[in-house]
Amino acid sequence: MKSLKMKKEFKVIAELLPNDTRVLDVGCGDGSLMNFLKKEKNIEVRGLELNQENVQQCIHKGLPVIQGNAETELHQFPDQSFDYVVLSQTLQAFYEPEEVLKNLLRIGKSVIVSIPNFGYWKVRIKLLIFGEMPVTKTLPNTWYNTPNLHMCTIKDLFKFCDEKNINIKKVIGVNEDSTSLIKKNNLEIKNLFSKLGIFLIG
């Protein structure tokens, strides 16, 4: 189930990326997305990953990966050295997401950020009706063991980009089996019904 959902996200990200580009995957995990992009799009991928086991898996797959913390070690990548930088469902786990985002925009000509949407209706119901911190498929941890420090909604990230003068090129909402384009005029409704938001910015 999880892998299917992951694949949906990967497909959307892959569709946003032109062939033969240079892409940095920040928080690349075991390299599944990098492998996917390399095979589907002939994209030159690089990864940054903190976990040693994940780093090893990437290396075994022949994927170039640098072990390091995105929060403190993005400075090593030169300005505009990648066509795209991808950050998949990790923004909310940083101490300073704003700083990380600034760095991503410095390194990449464009940036793709996906976030688990805290505005999704099931999440809202958990909190509103049950009065509990939401635990869902996209947010599987409980309040005391979640790595997520800065949860936000699709609408929040929209507002953030506006305030910081970050150019939003495209936003896509992802559900179980459907994707949809999110614009200002359908933001309220999409913010309620999308599990995941994928932003192309920069």
Next chain:
Amino acid sequence: MPSLAGLFFWMNVKLENIKKLDVPGSLKLDCGKTISNFPLAYETYGKLNGNKDNAILVFHALTGDQFVTGTNPITKKEGWWVTAVGPGKAIDTDKYFVICANVIGGCMGSFGPKNINPDTKMPYGLDFPVITIRDMVRAQESLLEHLGIKKLLCATGGSMGGMQLLQFCATFPEKAFSAIPIACSSSHSAQNIALNELARQAIMADPVWDNGKYVSKNVQPKNGLAVARMVGHISYLSEKGMQEKFGRKLQEKADYEFSFNADFQVESYLRHQGYAFVERFDANSILYITRAMDYFDLSKQYKGGLVEAFKKQNTKFLVISFSSDWLYTTKENKDIVIALNASGADVSYSEIITDKGHDSFLLNEPEFLKTLKGFIDSMYEKFKNEKRI
């Protein structure tokens, strides 16, 4: 020292029987002097395949030699990287052809201060020219030519071996498909120069050293050389590793002796390591090789610094550091990664978490060996495919 003289004689006889390339032509050294028709001792493991795409060049560290694995025919001890290299090991000699050469300046058959100076008919001693890491690497390149290898599948080395590797990649950017610098640095730090100086001073303070002329007398400044080795051994461990291994444990005694004998296990360990070393290594070689390490500063060779040094790289890099290594720290290794990144090179990096210090790359560190194997095997697949296309 008749026994030591005998040992030296025996070693020299033995050294006649090892693989040696008489490097043809001449090599202009960084110091300005030129050496010509000099010997380069080497060893190989495994078989070079028909496509010649399975060759791995290993660069050895300060006190290493060409006998990477199996039994060293001279010392009768295990090869220095038996943990990583051999049949079925991370660097699998059933699959790959592994080459290692003794560095020039060394004492295991390659051109070094023990060799006879044709002008004086005496061992060179301090008349041997001061060599650099680049000189070592240039000398070894001729071995690849001799073996008919145009491009290596991989080149690797730890510590000074890693420094040679970085130099090799900068000087010969087309020669290696992939490279694994391990626990090294692109320029020797003040702390490392200081430790090397301590080792050199210990040797030179031994009266037997006699300005390097001891060789012709068939003796060895073993007290000085042993102290030099002890310094090294301290720097190869970590504070925590040493505490765990030795603590304050006493050496085969119930209480202090109230003397200067080796009461503590750690003292006994150092003395053992120090005096075992003098049986197999030449004091002048330590002077020359440590000097080469100290002079190493890759960024100084290129106007644009380290980034420029790596500009022409198509080589795929994997840099590995060890968390408790205080000799070649994670920070120094990361600086290499940053420079490679800035030059647009294909680079991976992994920091192995361990208490075992700089020595880790020689030990049975499962995470390290797994990473090594994973990288080399995946590179082999890529290299084969690239060649096919």
